[in-house]
Amino acid sequence: MNTEAVVSIRNLNKSFGDNHVLRGIDLDVQRGEVVCIIGPSGSGKSTLLRCVNMLETPTDGTVVVLGTDLTDLDSDLDAARTKIGMVFQSFNLFSHMSVLDNVCVAQRKVLKRSKDEAEKIALQLLQRVGLSEKATAYPAQLSGGQQQRVAIARALAMNPQVMLFDEATSALDPELVGEVLNVMRGLAEEGMTMLVVTHEMGFAANVASRVVFMDGGVIVEQGPPAQIINSPQEERTKAFLSSVQQH
Amino acid sequence: MAISKRKRAQYIRFGVYALSVALVVAVVLLVDWSRLQGAMFRWDLVKKQFPGLITTAARNTIIFTILGFAGGLALGLFLALLRLSRARAYRWFAATYIEIFRGIPLVVTLLILGFGIPIAFKWQWPNPYLRGAVPLALVAAAYMAETIRAGIQAVPKGQMEAARSLGMSYSRAMATVIIPQAMRIIIPPLTNEFVLLIKDTSLISILGVTEGTIDLARYGRNGVFDSANSTPLIVAGLAYLVMTLPLTQLVAHMERRQKASGR
Ligand SMILES: Nc1ncnc2c1ncn2[C@@H]1O[C@H](COP(=O)(O)OP(=O)(O)O)[C@@H](O)[C@H]1O
Numbered sequence: 001m002n003t004e005a006v007v008s009i010r011n012l013n014k015s016f017g018d019n020h021v022l023r024g025i026d027l028d029v030q031r032g033e034v035v036c037i038i039g040p041s042g043s044g045k046s047t048l049l050r051c052v053n054m055l056e057t058p059t060d061g062t063v064v065v066l067g068t069d070l071t072d073l074d075s076d077l078d079a080a081r082t083k084i085g086m087v088f089q090s091f092n093l094f095s096h097m098s099v100l101d102n103v104c105v106a107q108r109k110v111l112k113r114s115k116d117e118a119e120k121i122a123l124q125l126l127q128r129v130g131l132s133e134k135a136t137a138y139p140a141q142l143s144g145g146q147q148q149r150v151a152i153a154r155a156l157a158m159n160p161q162v163m164l165f166d167e168a169t170s171a172l173d174p175e176l177v178g179e180v181l182n183v184m185r186g187l188a189e190e191g192m193t194m195l196v197v198t199h200e201m202g203f204a205a206n207v208a209s210r211v212v213f214m215d216g217g218v219i220v221e222q223g224p225p226a227q228i229i230n231s232p233q234e235e236r237t238k239a240f241l242s243s244v245q246q247h
Numbered sequence: 248m249a250i251s252k253r254k255r256a257q258y259i260r261f262g263v264y265a266l267s268v269a270l271v272v273a274v275v276l277l278v279d280w281s282r283l284q285g286a287m288f289r290w291d292l293v294k295k296q297f298p299g300l301i302t303t304a305a306r307n308t309i310i311f312t313i314l315g316f317a318g319g320l321a322l323g324l325f326l327a328l329l330r331l332s333r334a335r336a337y338r339w340f341a342a343t344y345i346e347i348f349r350g351i352p353l354v355v356t357l358l359i360l361g362f363g364i365p366i367a368f369k370w371q372w373p374n375p376y377l378r379g380a381v382p383l384a385l386v387a388a389a390y391m392a393e394t395i396r397a398g399i400q401a402v403p404k405g406q407m408e409a410a411r412s413l414g415m416s417y418s419r420a421m422a423t424v425i426i427p428q429a430m431r432i433i434i435p436p437l438t439n440e441f442v443l444l445i446k447d448t449s450l451i452s453i454l455g456v457t458e459g460t461i462d463l464a465r466y467g468r469n470g471v472f473d474s475a476n477s478t479p480l481i482v483a484g485l486a487y488l489v490m491t492l493p494l495t496q497l498v499a500h501m502e503r504r505q506k507a508s509g510r
């Protein structure tokens with residue numbers, strides 16, 4: 001087995017009541033890999049991502065992140081989550097806190113960093129996502145693209161070993177998608193391990209090290225982006241890609 | 248001759264208006280004002296209420312209210328968290344508590360806790376303020392718990408998920424992310440609850456009072472017995488209004504502002 005796997009998922013199953021959403025997923029993500037997950041709506045992509053940091057509790061199977069089996073009830077979930085950054089479709093910035101406090105609060109309360117240290121790190125990260133001048137603003141005063149970049153900075157402030165992106169640009173106006181994708185591309189180039197659910201085929205084609213196509217709660221097909229996007233083998237993949245390309 | 252709907256509405260509006268004016272005029276003309284003033288608003292008796300009205304009665308009303316509110320808020324928050332817990336037994340306990348204390352009149356709760364329990368357990372309330380304020384707090388908690396629970400549930404689910412994904416524990420996320428946001432929603436109804444408590448303290452005196460713990464309503468009532476005149480009660484009523492009106496206006500202001508900001 002490869003010891004470099006940051007995320008290692010085995011036989012993952014998840015049901016919501018009678019709805020069997022994930023049906024035996026096996027997936028490894030190596031350090032530095034950018035894995036893009038594509039697939040039709042309702043195929044279980046978000047649920048898979050949310051199982052990686054246990055926002056959903058799997059019905060069966062194991063999820064090992066950085067050597068810790070998170071399905072083991074003895075594992076320290078809160079500690080593991082600091083190593084797993086997550087970016088949501090709806091941003092989920094803390095609406096009662098300034099941008100700076102959004103990026104600082106978990107550093108201070110979870111990592112117990114000093115105020116000075118946390119703010120220094122926060123300002124560096126805000127600069128990196130191009131928002132240093134917005135440090136004192138509140139989320140409601142920002143555009144969607146700006147909010148999402150703050151959310152990325154907030155996740156990065158914990159020094160995560162892997163980042164999860166769940167349709168990070170789907171809620172954005174088209175002209176704001178680029179600024180968020182650019183930040184994500186920059187992260188990928190720096191070697192961040194990333195698991196990205198996206199409908200942006202351009203991003204998947206150019207940035208992903210691997211593309212995974214999901215449908216009906218299973219991984220139908222996976223491989224290098226050129227292979228999956230340009231010459232898919234499975235009928236379901238072909239059908240999905242042609243439906244996406246019509247937009 | 249048929250008249251249009253709009254015309255008819257206009258006539259009705261005018262009729263109601265004219266009737267109201269006539270009623271006011273009738274009251275002004277028919278009431279014997281000097282006699283009313285003699286029975287309900289005698290200046291010498293108004294003056295006699297002071298300073299005791301402020302230094303003792305209003306002070307005690309405020310003490311009972313604040314004790315009841317603080318205790319009710321703490322217990323109400325705790326009950327709200329139990330109501331939202333994943334453990335069914337906790338949810339059930341909180342729901343039962345809330346139903347019981349909302350379903351029994353405050354007077355009955357006051358009597359049971361103020362007289363019944365001490366007699367049954369051969370025990371004495373260590374402090375007359377606590378004897379009145381604890382039953383008040385227990386009942387207030389039941390109402391506040393529902394308000395707080397609704398406020399917490401109005402915070403979008405993504406806020407908790409974002410907090411947990413950053414490694415915060417459930418209670419840490421509640422304290423730093425969810426409850427502060429819920430507060431904005433909760434504060435106007437909690438202020439209303441405070442107003443209700445101010446008025447409810449007037450029931451505490453059925454447990455009996457000492458010279459030192461007398462509240463506004465009982466102070467007014469005693470004044471009536473002493474003077475055979477209603478003026479002291481009118482003064483007490485006005486004293487309640489002095490406390491409650493600013494608060495109800497504040498709530499109205501907060502609600503207008505929340506409406507304006509779309510939340
Ligand atoms: N919390 C939940 N409760 C019940 N059903 C859910 C929940 N989350 C997702 N589902 C169901 O799981 C299925 C997959 O959803 P999801 O993982 O969000 O798909 P995708 O992200 O690929 O669009 C859908 O049928 C959805 O209705």
Ligand SMILES: [Mg+2]
Nearest residue numbers: 045046047167
């Ligand atoms: Mg989804």
